[in-house]
Amino acid sequence: MAKTIKPLNPSQVDKAKPKDKDYNLFDGDGMYLLVRHSGTKVWMLRFKDDFDKVYKVKLGSYPEVTLSMAREKRAEYKRSIAEGKEIDEVLGRGEYGVKLENSLEFIARAWLDQYAKRKPLEEHTKHKRIRKLENHLFPLLGRYPINDIRPKDLRKVLNHVYEKSADNAQRIRADLILIFSHAVQYGYIEVNHAREMESLDLSAPKNHRPALPLPRLPELIRRIRSDTGYELTKLCLELSLHIFIRSSELRFARWSEIDLAKKLWTLPAKRNHVNGIKHSDRGAKMRERHIVPLSDQAVVLLRKVKKLGGSSELVFPSSYNGAAFLSENTFNTALRRMGYDTQKEICFHGFRAMARSALGECGLFQRDAIEKQMSHQERNDVVGAYTHVAEYLHERKRMMQWWSQYLVDIETKGYMSPYSYVNQDIEIMKT
Incomplete structure (x- = not known):
């Protein structure tokens, strides 16, 4: 007597945890969920032909392919077999198979290889990009000829x-536009249908990389100063408010990059790798040397940091191992300890957003100078060709000193908007 299999429910699928060895959860009618020891979950379908030859088909990865979606795919396979179709036709093999070179997945991979060389992208960045497509796009559309996709x-x-x-x-939509453009360029299709997705309402998450409203800046400064954590972490956070560089640019810093006398920090395009520490060779995000003028306040903070670090060549050594760097989780952990929700209120990257907002609002500095200081890449190729060589260094030195003084004054005197701060003398004269 055949064993009765109780169908799975969504909760069972979602809560299935990895074990030392791969295992299966059966849904019945040949379909099961393969739970790998690595933690990935894959829907599989097992069936036999008229000669009892066993076939196994991958239906997709969970959670991209849900339980109901996997059952729909199972039903499609079963229906095709019941209609008497050849196994090769059912499985899309042989003369019935999609030509690999026409499939969305094949073209997407070719596009990324070319794109990664042109940018260029670091290997880990390229890997993250393709994994996003593998996890979310390819299971649903990857096997289809690109000229059939509408x-x-x-x-x-x-x-x-x-x-x-x-x-x-959002990110996959942007990549699809580039993938379809690549396909047009190489003659796979004549029309870039992905362009029509530009107007599709896919609002970015409101709290992605959240930042505090500027009026809460004095509160943030006070909380950093009163934090009970590692002293070097507090100094690192306070310094990051003044210079607003990216996490890896800050964490992997070496003293050889910093000239306190000239008040300049020169982030290299690439750093020397430290054995056993992943990504320790990361330099400036745009893979070009980036100069950070240091305000008087930033220099004072760095002198305190150097005193704490002693003879270490690392600017921010870990409290657990002086030969290693602060962990990438250090900053957001500290913010949570201070009482902030790093998903909704502020995360470390939000420091950059607050600085950019204030510098734009004050009205003192050119947009190009601000973008240069933010180390943002110019999206317009023509503009970028002219501005990438311009350092705006004199203006950026004034900018960084203004920003540091603004932080000091709103902490001691109370919050004032950047615009009002700049125009306060004028307002006083009017009265």
């Missing part, structure tokens, strides 16, 4: 991804 198909996939992650949906 806006309605893209819309359906992007809406599905959006339900899981709005940020991933």
